[in-house]
Amino acid sequence: MKHNFNAGPSILPREVFEEASRAILDYNGTGLSILEIGHRTPLFEAVMFETVELLKDLMQLDSGKEVLFLHGGASTQFFQVPMNLLAETGTAAYLDCGVWGTKAIKEAKLFGNVEVVASSKDRNYMYIPKGFEIPSNATYFHYTTNNTIEGTQMHAIPDSKIPLVADMSSDILSRVMDFNRFSLIYAGAQKNIGAAGVNIVVVDKDILGGSNRKLPSMMDYRQHIENGSMLNTPPVFAIYVCLLTLRWLKRQGGVSAIEKMNREKSSLLYGTIDSLPLFKPTVDREDRSHMNVVFVMEDPEKEKLFLDLCKKEGMVGVKGHRNVGGFRISLYNALPLESVKAITDLMRHFAASHS
Amino acid sequence: MKHNFNAGPSILPREVFEEASRAILDYNGTGLSILEIGHRTPLFEAVMFETVELLKDLMQLDSGKEVLFLHGGASTQFFQVPMNLLAETGTAAYLDCGVWGTKAIKEAKLFGNVEVVASSKDRNYMYIPKGFEIPSNATYFHYTTNNTIEGTQMHAIPDSKIPLVADMSSDILSRVMDFNRFSLIYAGAQKNIGAAGVNIVVVDKDILGGSNRKLPSMMDYRQHIENGSMLNTPPVFAIYVCLLTLRWLKRQGGVSAIEKMNREKSSLLYGTIDSLPLFKPTVDREDRSHMNVVFVMEDPEKEKLFLDLCKKEGMVGVKGHRNVGGFRISLYNALPLESVKAITDLMRHFAASHS
Numbered sequence: 001m002k003h004n005f006n007a008g009p010s011i012l013p014r015e016v017f018e019e020a021s022r023a024i025l026d027y028n029g030t031g032l033s034i035l036e037i038g039h040r041t042p043l044f045e046a047v048m049f050e051t052v053e054l055l056k057d058l059m060q061l062d063s064g065k066e067v068l069f070l071h072g073g074a075s076t077q078f079f080q081v082p083m084n085l086l087a088e089t090g091t092a093a094y095l096d097c098g099v100w101g102t103k104a105i106k107e108a109k110l111f112g113n114v115e116v117v118a119s120s121k122d123r124n125y126m127y128i129p130k131g132f133e134i135p136s137n138a139t140y141f142h143y144t145t146n147n148t149i150e151g152t153q154m155h156a157i158p159d160s161k162i163p164l165v166a167d168m169s170s171d172i173l174s175r176v177m178d179f180n181r182f183s184l185i186y187a188g189a190q191k192n193i194g195a196a197g198v199n200i201v202v203v204d205k206d207i208l209g210g211s212n213r214k215l216p217s218m219m220d221y222r223q224h225i226e227n228g229s230m231l232n233t234p235p236v237f238a239i240y241v242c243l244l245t246l247r248w249l250k251r252q253g254g255v256s257a258i259e260k261m262n263r264e265k266s267s268l269l270y271g272t273i274d275s276l277p278l279f280k281p282t283v284d285r286e287d288r289s290h291m292n293v294v295f296v297m298e299d300p301e302k303e304k305l306f307l308d309l310c311k312k313e314g315m316v317g318v319k320g321h322r323n324v325g326g327f328r329i330s331l332y333n334a335l336p337l338e339s340v341k342a343i344t345d346l347m348r349h350f351a352a353s354h355s
Numbered sequence: 356m357k358h359n360f361n362a363g364p365s366i367l368p369r370e371v372f373e374e375a376s377r378a379i380l381d382y383n384g385t386g387l388s389i390l391e392i393g394h395r396t397p398l399f400e401a402v403m404f405e406t407v408e409l410l411k412d413l414m415q416l417d418s419g420k421e422v423l424f425l426h427g428g429a430s431t432q433f434f435q436v437p438m439n440l441l442a443e444t445g446t447a448a449y450l451d452c453g454v455w456g457t458k459a460i461k462e463a464k465l466f467g468n469v470e471v472v473a474s475s476k477d478r479n480y481m482y483i484p485k486g487f488e489i490p491s492n493a494t495y496f497h498y499t500t501n502n503t504i505e506g507t508q509m510h511a512i513p514d515s516k517i518p519l520v521a522d523m524s525s526d527i528l529s530r531v532m533d534f535n536r537f538s539l540i541y542a543g544a545q546k547n548i549g550a551a552g553v554n555i556v557v558v559d560k561d562i563l564g565g566s567n568r569k570l571p572s573m574m575d576y577r578q579h580i581e582n583g584s585m586l587n588t589p590p591v592f593a594i595y596v597c598l599l600t601l602r603w604l605k606r607q608g609g610v611s612a613i614e615k616m617n618r619e620k621s622s623l624l625y626g627t628i629d630s631l632p633l634f635k636p637t638v639d640r641e642d643r644s645h646m647n648v649v650f651v652m653e654d655p656e657k658e659k660l661f662l663d664l665c666k667k668e669g670m671v672g673v674k675g676h677r678n679v680g681g682f683r684i685s686l687y688n689a690l691p692l693e694s695v696k697a698i699t700d701l702m703r704h705f706a707a708s709h710s
Contacts, residue, residue, distance in 0.1 A: 197590030235552030
């Protein structure tokens with residue numbers, strides 16, 4: 001058995017793999033593969049409807065929120081958001097707290113003015129900036145809720161008088177949040193929602209249309225809303241995998257139940273790191289992510305030995321991102337506690353023989 | 356057994372469904388699902404490499420051509436093409452020969468001037484305009500090689516002194532063509548290449564950069580080329596299904612072999628339509644598509660009876676597009692001759708009892 005700590009694309013529930021595998025041979029007894037059904041058929045319309053409704057239910061969204069399943073990944077949202085929301089003469093406020101936020105800032109500058117309200121670049125993004133003020137005259141405030149690469153997470157929603165926009169790619173549905181406080185949320189599916197190839201956008205219709213920009217149809221949220229995420233052929237299978245994953249999450253007891261399980265996993269892992277001097281956490285304690293746990297060793301030789309051991313024991317995705325080095329263990333919703341027990345056992349074993 | 360005549364997403368080879376289904380449970384004996392492998396791992400890098408090389412081989416592309424696998428479908432290419440190629444003061448020439456071409460024209464107008472060189476709108480796009488001249492001072496000439504909705508196909512590549520750009524979504528890899536005559540080709544995967552959720556772009560690097568426009572990263576072909584279609588997380592599974600489908604096509608003997616099979620299917624179907632006065636082809640004979648065969652009946656009551664009969668006999672996707680009405684039978688690469696025999700038998704049977 002493999003333990004999959006990949007940062008994304010990442011582990012999904014075993015049941016999801018089994019159901020998806022069956023649907024490729026025969027979708028729901030139709031005699032057709034899920035890969036060959038038309039997107040404008042009742043078969044797929046039912047999939048889209050249930051997926052949207054289930055996401056609204058799990059996120060406890062107000063009736064004013066629209067849920068879209070779009071192409072292009074979160075990286076497309078980096079420019080689609082300002083293209084839709086930011087007038088050429090307007091200003092958007094951004095928090096710079098990691099690689100993804102930095103990319104979002106770069107794209108926004110193509111469409112208007114950007115005010116970076118705070119940055120943690122000075123210490124290689126190993127903390128979340130505090131005490132910053134969000135300008136009340138900006139069009140919106142954008143931040144990344146969880147930094148997949150650096151292993152930090154913003155634990156509270158900042159106070160803001162202006163619309164909040166968040167990239168929640170790597171921690172959406174992992175913890176209870178008041179999602180209704182956001183005017184726009186986006187997230188790539190390939191961590192807690194489903195497989196790679198689709199991203200979700202949750203948007204308050206009222207904030208759209210303010211940029212006065214002529215938008216390409218495929219970039220216009222309003223057109224996607226009007227067409228129920230079927231302005232063109234949607235990524236049918238990727239959306240179906242979202243449906244299976246969301247159904248699984250609902251069966252687990254929803255977001256509050258999964259949050260408890262996620263806390264148990266991150267407590268065990270951070271507790272183990274803190275108890276073993278061989279392993280050094282890289283992130284300020286108060287800003288630690290419950291999804292991506294980043295740590296290093298002082299001796300690169302030993303890092304290599306531990307990575308080799310992980311590989312031998314069937315542990316995948318343990319190596320840290322090239323920007324940070326060391327290790328990164330991702331604890332997404334579908335990762336079982338058993339996998340965290342397995343790697344923490346291995347860490348203790350390794351520390352005992354190499355300290 | 357079902358016969359799947361869907362216009363897209365559409366039938367894929369049975370072997371592809373079987374291999375894809377297995378890979379979701381265990382990819383190549385790795386103990387991991389294809390849905391949970393990281394895109395920046397040797398496992399997926401090998402998939403991407405083979406898929407690109409296989410497409411270059413099947414299309415017999417010159418070494419100067421770049422092959423990209425992108426998000427967003429052909430509808431995103433409608434604006435991404437002019438965004439990359441057309442300067443604000445420049446002019447692009449377009450052929451208006453169907454719904455998709457019309458949409459491409461609409462998006463191009465956001466980025467520069469558009470000259471429509473010819474249109475078949477006067478007869479509801481039931482033919483391909485002839486004898487038009489492509490202006491030699493335009494930046495590029497864009498056309499749709501096959502009109503999925505209307506059932507027409509351009510059988511020869513037009514003479515052009517300027518770069519040719521083509522939307523080949525619904526007939527790519529179905530017939531031998533000199534693909535090297537095109538500066539840019541795009542196609543949604545969900546007909547002859549694979550499943551919905553990815554599109555391909557074949558581009559001559561030399562034509563890029565001329566628009567002098569600041570491009571969002573995800574819209575910039577050059578950045579996708581530099582990053583080997585992995586500027587962000589690619590649609591991993593959709594690309595894997597392309598690989599399986601292209602391998603299948605190679606096993607069939609490649610494009611020239613599949614063209615013969617496609618001709619056999621379309622001859623049988625058009626021959627049947629022409630022999631039965633009950634069924635009326637809608638398209639000018641010389642412009643008939645070998646991929647999407649469109650026809651009607653004079654009596655809407657009988658159309659409904661025939662559709663009911665098709666449904667009863669397990670024939671899927673026979674109903675025509677709402678713009679045209681009647682019937683549309685799609686004959687993509689993966690559709691077996693047996694399915695065409697089955698529906699032509701049914702047509703003869705129906706005609707005998709309803710004429």
